[in-house]
Amino acid sequence: MTYTAAFDVGTTQVKAVLVDDQGSARVCASSGFLPIDTGDGRIEQNPEDWLQAFIEMSRDLLSRAGRSIEHFKSDQVTGIIMSGQMQDLIALDAQGQPVGPAILYADGRAEEESAELAEIYGVESFRTHVGNPCDGSLPVTKLMWMSRHQPDRYAQVRHVLIDAKDYLIWWLTGAYCGDVTACSTAGAMDLRSRTWRRDILKAAGLDAAIFPKLCWPWESVGSSTPGASAATGFAPGTTVYAGMGDAGASTLGGGVFHSGQFNINLGTSGWIATVTDRAVTDRPGMVNLAYLGTDSIINTVPFLNAGNVHAWATGVFAGGSPTKGDDDPYQRMGHLLESSPAGARGVICLPYLVGERFPMMNPSIRGAYVGISPETEACDLARAALEGVSYSIRQGLDLMGTPIERVTLIGGGTREPQWCxxxxxxxxxxxxxxxxxxxxxxxALAQLVSVGKQTSSSSQPDLQALEELVEANLVGRVYSPDDANRHVYDVGYNRFRRLYPALDSLR
Known part of the structure; x- marks a missing residue:
């Protein structure tokens, strides 16, 4: 039996899982929380923190495997593949060492530079080629910002990476590469041809030579060096694959292969993802990413308000003094949700606590309740908050314009069955x-490796076989719609859609 070690390099922690050739997870491990620097409006991380967490999780994963899998040896791990946070600016010097901290995806400091690039290159031309709007969070515009505001630092840059995992791939193999999904967020990759657009980089005043080699997720990009193997415990020469940016890996893990299939993430913020054969560029807020083939594009809707609303409502309505046998505020929140009927007795909540990106882009809008009456109870306000997020998700799906075939849910919000x-x-x-x-x-990335072993490292794997393997491992509770609630929610949704236009003028 051989295994693939798969990692997810997130903003808050590194997760690891050992997957066998049948696509089953056998052992997993998670790091502690990673530090983030948010001082002075920055959103940055030290790539060395990712590396130390990766090394620790590699050794922990192998140790756990040795205890739980009979006769396990580290050389049975024949592949390493990762997903990671995308849209980062990771600047490296000639030796591959970080030139300062990585500037993360949520850091939008380069608004002036993005406006300048859009004017030089053309707003519509940029969107047509890249598939996404030009804004200050793109690595390309942040590199422009660095050249102007940190010229000494910029002068040392010889390599740029876009995804946190790609720094770990460089450390493992010495290869400077990036997968086409993650590099869709760079601001300079042609979404159709999956190549760097030198005309965009020229307009930005950047050298195309510093950008990474573009790879498909299943491509072998190198092997673990003796030094990296000594640190991690993996055998020298273990194959390392390009992997995939986190939104792409989540889409794959959610079983989304065709139009009509949706994956919804209920994290602190969240997203809706589906797959079509074209970029959707006429709806503000949508992000388009390269996927598993030249005619396969992820259309994703990132929204700012999801689990944060759940946490806020739990703290406000269920965060009081615990009662005997009920000391978990989230458990009390569940009881509150059960106590309010569908429709929350007519209360509607606009859940935009921190502005919103979709179904409208408005960083200044804030939340509100409408419909409070003498009969309104705390449980209704709690329920209305999560109904408001759910209405907003429905509005996003409606704007995407694709009939629903299947929905999979991931993220911490799925632990609340009433919300599901x-x-x-x-x-x-x-x-x-x-x-x-x-x-x-x-x-899912490890399953991609398993299927890809049947072909050469550079050839596209059998996507039908991959779909069947992923589908076979989609295990979980299915929530079916209750017909008795359809009318009340249709009425509530129609009221919700009128709420934002009415309240926006009150800012």
């Missing part, structure tokens, strides 16, 4: 909450 049922009712579609959803992106 609410989504099924409001979307009027079955939703499946995947077991071990936090591991599914990494597991």
């Amino acid at each position: 049922q609410m989504l099924a009712d409001i979307l009027d579609a079955p939703v499946q909450v995947l077991d071990d959803a936090h591991l599914m992106p990494a597991v």
Whole structure:
């Protein structure tokens, strides 16, 4: 038996899972929380923190495997593949060492530079080629910012990487590369040809030579060096694959291969992802990413308000003094949700606590309740908050314009069964909450390796076989819509859609 070690290099922690050739997760491990520097409006991380967490999780994973898998040896791990946070600016010097901290995806400091690039290159031309708007969070515009505001640092840059995992791949193999999904967020990759657009880089005043080699997720990009193997415990020469940016890996792990299949992430913020054969560039807020083939594009809707609303409502309505036998505020929140009927007795919540990106882009809008009456109770306000997020997700799906075939759910919000049922009712579609959803992106990448072993490292794997393997491992509870709630939620949704236009003028 051989195994693939798969990793997810996130903003908050590094997760690892060992997957066998049948696509089953055998052992997993997670790091402690990673530090983030948010001082002075920055959002940065030290790449060395990713590396130390990766080394620790590699050794922990192998140690756990040795204890739980009979006769396990480290040389049975024949492949390493990773997903990671995308849209980062990771600047390296000639020796591959970080030139200062990585500037993360959520850091939008380069608004002036993005406006300048859009003017030089053309707003519509940029969107047509890149598939996404030009803004200050793109690595290309942040590199322009660095050249102007940190010229000494910029002068040392010889390599640029876009995804946190790619720094670890360089450390493992010495290869400077990036997968086409993650590099879709760089601001200079042609979404159709999957090549760097030198005309964009020229307009930005950047050298194309510093950008990484573009690879498909299944491509072998090198092997673990003796030094890296000594640090991690993996055998020297272990194959390392290009892997995939986190949104792509989550889409794959959610079983999304065709139009009509959707994956919804209920993290602190969240996203809706589906797959079509074209970039959707006429709807503000949508992000388009390269996927598994030249005619396969992820259309994703990132939204700012999801689990943060759940946490806020739990703290406000269920965060009081614990009662005997009920000391978990999230458990109390569940009881509150059960106590309010569908529709929250007529209360509607606009859940935009921190502005919103979709279904409208408005960083200044804030949340509100409408419809409070003498009959309104705390449980109704709690329920209305999560119904508001669910209505917003429905509005996003409506704007995407694709009929729902299947919905899979991931993220911390899936631990609240009342919310999952609410989504099924409001979307009027079955939703499946995947077991071990936090591991599914990494597991799906390991499954990609398993299928890819049947072809050469550079050839596209059998995507039908991959789909069948991923589908076979989509295990989890299915919530079916309750027909009794359809009318009340249709009425509530129509009211919700009128709420934002009415309240926006009150800012």
